[in-house]
Amino acid sequence: MIRTIKSFIETNRILTADKPVIAGLSGGSDSVTLLFILNRLGYNCIAAHCNFHLREEESCRDEAFCRQFSGQLAIPFEKIDFDTRAYAVAHHLSIEMAARKLRYEWFEALRQQYDAQAIVVAHHRDDSNETMLLNLIRGTGIRGLCGMRPKNGWVVRPLLCVGKDDIKRFIEEQSLSYVEDSSNQSDEFMRNIIRLRLHPLMKDINPSIESTLARTAEHLTDVETIYQHTVKKILKTLLKNNDSDVIRISIDKLSSFPAPKTILFELLRPFGFTPQQVSSIFHSLSGESGKRFDAPEGDYQLLKDRDSLFIYKKPDCKTEIYLIAENDMDLSHLPIRLSFRTVEIDRSFEIDKSPLTATLDFEKIRFPLILRKWHKGDRFIPFGMKRQKKLSDFFTDHKFSLLQKNKTWLLCCENDIIWVVGERIDNRFRIDNHTKFAFIINFFQK
Numbered sequence: 001m002i003r004t005i006k007s008f009i010e011t012n013r014i015l016t017a018d019k020p021v022i023a024g025l026s027g028g029s030d031s032v033t034l035l036f037i038l039n040r041l042g043y044n045c046i047a048a049h050c051n052f053h054l055r056e057e058e059s060c061r062d063e064a065f066c067r068q069f070s071g072q073l074a075i076p077f078e079k080i081d082f083d084t085r086a087y088a089v090a091h092h093l094s095i096e097m098a099a100r101k102l103r104y105e106w107f108e109a110l111r112q113q114y115d116a117q118a119i120v121v122a123h124h125r126d127d128s129n130e131t132m133l134l135n136l137i138r139g140t141g142i143r144g145l146c147g148m149r150p151k152n153g154w155v156v157r158p159l160l161c162v163g164k165d166d167i168k169r170f171i172e173e174q175s176l177s178y179v180e181d182s183s184n185q186s187d188e189f190m191r192n193i194i195r196l197r198l199h200p201l202m203k204d205i206n207p208s209i210e211s212t213l214a215r216t217a218e219h220l221t222d223v224e225t226i227y228q229h230t231v232k233k234i235l236k237t238l239l240k241n242n243d244s245d246v247i248r249i250s251i252d253k254l255s256s257f258p259a260p261k262t263i264l265f266e267l268l269r270p271f272g273f274t275p276q277q278v279s280s281i282f283h284s285l286s287g288e289s290g291k292r293f294d295a296p297e298g299d300y301q302l303l304k305d306r307d308s309l310f311i312y313k314k315p316d317c318k319t320e321i322y323l324i325a326e327n328d329m330d331l332s333h334l335p336i337r338l339s340f341r342t343v344e345i346d347r348s349f350e351i352d353k354s355p356l357t358a359t360l361d362f363e364k365i366r367f368p369l370i371l372r373k374w375h376k377g378d379r380f381i382p383f384g385m386k387r388q389k390k391l392s393d394f395f396t397d398h399k400f401s402l403l404q405k406n407k408t409w410l411l412c413c414e415n416d417i418i419w420v421v422g423e424r425i426d427n428r429f430r431i432d433n434h435t436k437f438a439f440i441i442n443f444f445q446k
Contacts, residue, residue, distance in 0.1 A: 001162060001170045002037050008161040009041075012150040015158070019117035020044040022110045024103070025070065027062040027179040030122035032069065033167050034159055036176060038120065039073050045120075046076045048110055050103050052084040054095065058181070065179050080106050096191075104155070111154055123148050124159040124167060129213040130194050137190075141265075142224045147217035163210050231266045238267065245321055246370060246414075247311040251285050254309075271311055272298020281309070290325035305368045326367035334371060336409055336421065337444040342437050349438065351431070356445065358411070358419040360429045362437040370412040371421075374405065380417040381427040391420070398423075411441065 009015050023038060025031045025047040038045050047070040051063045063079060070077035088098035107119045128147035135144030150160055159167070171178065202209045234257055238249055249267065254260050265278045272295035273281070284291050284304050293302045294314065303310045305325040312321050322334050331338060342362055343349065351359045378391040395405050409421040418429045422443050431438055 001166055002040055004161055005037055005158050006041055008150070009158050014151045014156040015043065015118060015120075017042065020046055020114050021118050021120045022046050022048050022107055022114065022116045023120045024107065024122065025049050025066045026122075026181070027065045027069070028122075028181055029167055029171050029176075029178040030124060030159065030164075032176055032178040033170055034120065034122040035069070035073065035075065036174065038158070039075060045073075046078060046110065046114055046116065048107060049077070049079040050099075050106065051079060051081045052099050052102070053081065054084055054099070055181075058179075062179050062181075065177075069177070078110060108154065118151075118156045119154050120156050120158060122159055123157045125161065125163045125214050126195075126210060128160055128217060129210060130191055130199070132213060132217050133194050133198065134191060137194075142220055142227055145217065146221040146224050147214075149221075231263065234263055235267055238263075245312060245372070246323065248414075249309040249311070251307050251309065255285070268295075268302070268311075271295055271300040271302075273300075273302070285309075288327070290328050303368060310368055320373045322371040324367070324369040324371060328368075336371075338371075338421075339442045339444070341440050343440055345431070345435055345438055351438075352440070355422055355424075356443045358421075358425045358441040358443075359431060360418060360425060360439045360441070361431045361435045362439040363435070364429050365418065365439055366413050369418075370414075372410055372412065374408060374410055378410070378417060380420070382424045383427050383430060385427055391417070394420070394424070 015021065021038065021043055023031075023035050023045045025035055026049070035045060035047060047066065049063060049066040051059050053059050067077050067079070082099075082102045084095060084099050084102065087093070087102060088095050091098065091101075093101065104119075110116070111119055132145055132147040138144075148157055148160060150157055170176075199209070206212055238253060239247065254264060257263050261278070261282045264282055265275060268278050268281070273293070274296060277293055277295070281293055281302060281304070287304070289305045291304045293304075295301070299314050300311055301314050301323075303312075303323045303325060305323075310323055312323060320335070324331070324334070324340075328340075331340075374391055376392070379388045380391060380394075381388050382394060391410075395408075400408070408423070410417050411419040411421055413429070416428070417426055419425045419441065422445070
């Protein structure tokens with residue numbers, strides 16, 4: 001088995017001989033086997049043990065065993081204590097997820113401390129198969145059906161090429177001692193239910209279920225690689241020329257691709273939108289404009305306006321970006337009080353020259369409008385002028401104090417300022433002799 005694992009490490013290029021590795025050691029047969037083999041292969045290991053204090057005397061027994069076993073191999077030993085239950089309650093996590101988060105955060109701290117090349121964990125082929133089944137039961141995309149990967153960031157898994165039966169035989173052949181975790185026999189965790197109940201039933205149907213699932217996961221990994229390659233090319237097309245604070249996605253362009261709902265999911269997932277929300281957003285594509293969605297797992301909002309989707313950061317004290325759809329009747333989400341109306345120009349039409357009113361050519365405006373604070377480098381063409389002017393110079397010319405600058409809002413159309421609110425419109429959006437409809441904006445100061 002040592003030769004098999006050595007070949008797996010070399011084939012997948014997951015470890016080198018020049019730097020130390022952090023090896024997770026629980027005391028169970030899997031981690032004992034991993035540490036023993038890595039030591040035999042000449043890797044410079046640091047054994048890392050987490051005492052989660054979940055099993056009373058057993059937890060202390062495991063720690064003592066790991067310390068002793070590391071000493072037998074002359075391997076440095078590191079350990080840490082966690083109040084896992086308190087952490088789980090404080091962070092609204094299951095015990096299983098809390099332990100996982102605590103473990104990997106500490107492993108990463110050790111990796112940095114020792115300048116280690118990797119964090120090595122003892123997941124084997126059966127663990128990967130269980131992950132695949134667990135994700136299938138919970139509901140997942142292709143990525144979740146690929147099982148575990150030999151390398152994921154700093155975490156590597158040299159035992160993925162062997163199964164639990166292989167490890168049991170190796171333990172017996174080498175007469176290695178290990179400790180049993182009584183929680184592995186508990187139905188408290190979904191993974192144990194799969195291992196203790198579902199897996200035996202599947203093995204009755206197919207005695208080679210372990211290798212069958214492993215081959216399926218390997219095939220799906222290739223499929224997922226092709227899928228991701230295609231998705232990245234599509235996303236690059238959809239996100240082309242989106243370098244501003246607001247990302248615009250053309251609904252027509254999105255709909256032109258095969259499986260647009262799946263493309264939309266891949267596009268929105270990094271922004272914190274859930275699969276359920278993506279489904280709602282997808283069904284809103286042919287609906288009315290002005291619908292907003294908040295990402296529960298991120299800092300972003302999405303606005304559906306006419307033929308486009310707009311993604312932008314949720315307004316806060318730092319970003320202060322607000323989108324206004326063309327048919328937005330409710331403007332209560334804005335930090336200042338504005339009103340909008342469209343008026344057909346006739347002989348009786350007169351322009352309101354108050355600085356609190358902006359009169360613009362409706363046909364020159366592209367929605368949604370963006371209300372934001374000013375940025376360094378902002379430029380516009382003040383009404384009556386022909387050349388661009390830095391907004392900072394405009395502030396200086398009009399003797400704006402720092403407080404006045406910080407309180408000033410800009411109404412923008414894509415990347416263009418159309419109105420320095422309460423001060424001056426942009427000359428490019430003024431009405432002229434060809435204007436048919438005036439777009440009138442009123443600013444009501446508090």
